[in-house]
Amino acid sequence: MINKERFEQLFNQQLIKDISEEEINIVLSGQYGRALELLRDAEATGLFPALVGPPGVGKTILCRYFASLRAKENKNKSFHWLTMDESIKPSHFIGSFDPAITLKKGFVLEAFNPGPLLSAMLEGGTFLANEINRATEYSQNTLLEPLEEASIGIPHLGRIKADDDFFFISAMNPEELSGTHRLSEALKDRIKVWIRLTYPEKSTELDIIRINLPEHFVIDESELELIYTIIEETRRNKIDIEVPASIRAGIALAKLLARRKYLEQKGEIKEKKSMYEYLSEITRHVLLGSIKPKPGIKVENVIENIIHKTLGV
Numbered sequence: 001m002i003n004k005e006r007f008e009q010l011f012n013q014q015l016i017k018d019i020s021e022e023e024i025n026i027v028l029s030g031q032y033g034r035a036l037e038l039l040r041d042a043e044a045t046g047l048f049p050a051l052v053g054p055p056g057v058g059k060t061i062l063c064r065y066f067a068s069l070r071a072k073e074n075k076n077k078s079f080h081w082l083t084m085d086e087s088i089k090p091s092h093f094i095g096s097f098d099p100a101i102t103l104k105k106g107f108v109l110e111a112f113n114p115g116p117l118l119s120a121m122l123e124g125g126t127f128l129a130n131e132i133n134r135a136t137e138y139s140q141n142t143l144l145e146p147l148e149e150a151s152i153g154i155p156h157l158g159r160i161k162a163d164d165d166f167f168f169i170s171a172m173n174p175e176e177l178s179g180t181h182r183l184s185e186a187l188k189d190r191i192k193v194w195i196r197l198t199y200p201e202k203s204t205e206l207d208i209i210r211i212n213l214p215e216h217f218v219i220d221e222s223e224l225e226l227i228y229t230i231i232e233e234t235r236r237n238k239i240d241i242e243v244p245a246s247i248r249a250g251i252a253l254a255k256l257l258a259r260r261k262y263l264e265q266k267g268e269i270k271e272k273k274s275m276y277e278y279l280s281e282i283t284r285h286v287l288l289g290s291i292k293p294k295p296g297i298k299v300e301n302v303i304e305n306i307i308h309k310t311l312g313v
């Protein structure tokens with residue numbers, strides 16, 4: 001195990017003190033620029049927005065970027081986020097009493113560890129409730145007061161008012177994909193700006209792949225095009241595929257291909273293969289967990305069909 005001193009040293013070195021310090025490499029063409037504008041409109045009018053889209057279309061990165069802009073403008077206001085699921089209780093986002101201190105001193109402020117929502121409310125920061133439609137009704141209900149009244153009641157401590165700059169964003173996968181709890185009507189009614197994100201248009205997605213490649217990894221435009229063709233094929237084949245490849249899969253393919261080429265250039269690969277052979281190999285490894293076939297359909301067969309269709313191998 002890492003020793004305590006080393007742990008503290010590394011932790012302090014790596015601690016992100018506020019979101020405005022973070023460098024976020026984001027592509028803002030197409031839907032992302034429009035979505036950012038809508039987030040700004042929502043903020044300016046005091047309305048709460050939701051980002052709705054399938055996995056890996058850039059909901060989180062857009063929120064982080066938006067929060068970092070706010071942080072820079074509003075003098076370092078914080079960004080907090082939490083991914084909801086059925087095991088999340090209100091105490092996870094509001095906060096809870098430390099049992100050891102509470103035992104000694106009772107339910108005093110000193111014993112309370114604030115959660116991410118309460119922190120954002122006090123600091124006037126941005127709170128992102130990721131996968132909000134997976135939260136239980138109990139958790140969803142706890143969000144009603146912060147959204148409607150900009151306040152929240154904390155057991156034993158009282159009711160606090162949020163800073164005027166507090167901002168709440170939610171993100172979710174479309175209900176038909178998530179198969180989880182629905183968003184309660186009461187909560188839905190408090191979210192007033194619905195922003196849909198989907199798989200981006202080609203030029204935007206290619207830019208996203210490029211921006212996510214490490215500097216020393218280079219791939220040609222023709223290779224990038226092929227990668228896009230593979231990814232797009234998973235989205236086109238709606239008969240066999242329930243959830244297609246996200247942007248993450250394209251980034252992964254590009255990284256793996258670029259690394260092979262890098263090693264090849266350095267003379268570290270003995271058995272050379274054609275680009276098509278490399279790409280089909282990599283595609284098998286990446287797509288295996290990146291697509292979800294329809295019930296009764298074998299993922300391996302779907303992948304082989306895609307490889308055959310797009311790469312001809």
Ligand SMILES: Nc1ncnc2c1ncn2[C@@H]1O[C@H](COP(=O)(O)OP(=O)(O)OP(=O)(O)O)[C@@H](O)[C@H]1O
Binds near residue numbers: 025251
């Ligand atoms: N506009 C963009 N610019 C740069 N990179 C992007 C952009 N959109 C998505 N990405 C990249 O794609 C990947 C997935 O994005 P992100 O994690 O934001 O998706 P998500 O919609 O939050 O997914 P999930 O539903 O699984 O949480 C990340 O690696 C991210 O860096």
Ligand SMILES: [Mg+2]
Binds near residue numbers: 059060061130
């Ligand atoms: Mg996300």
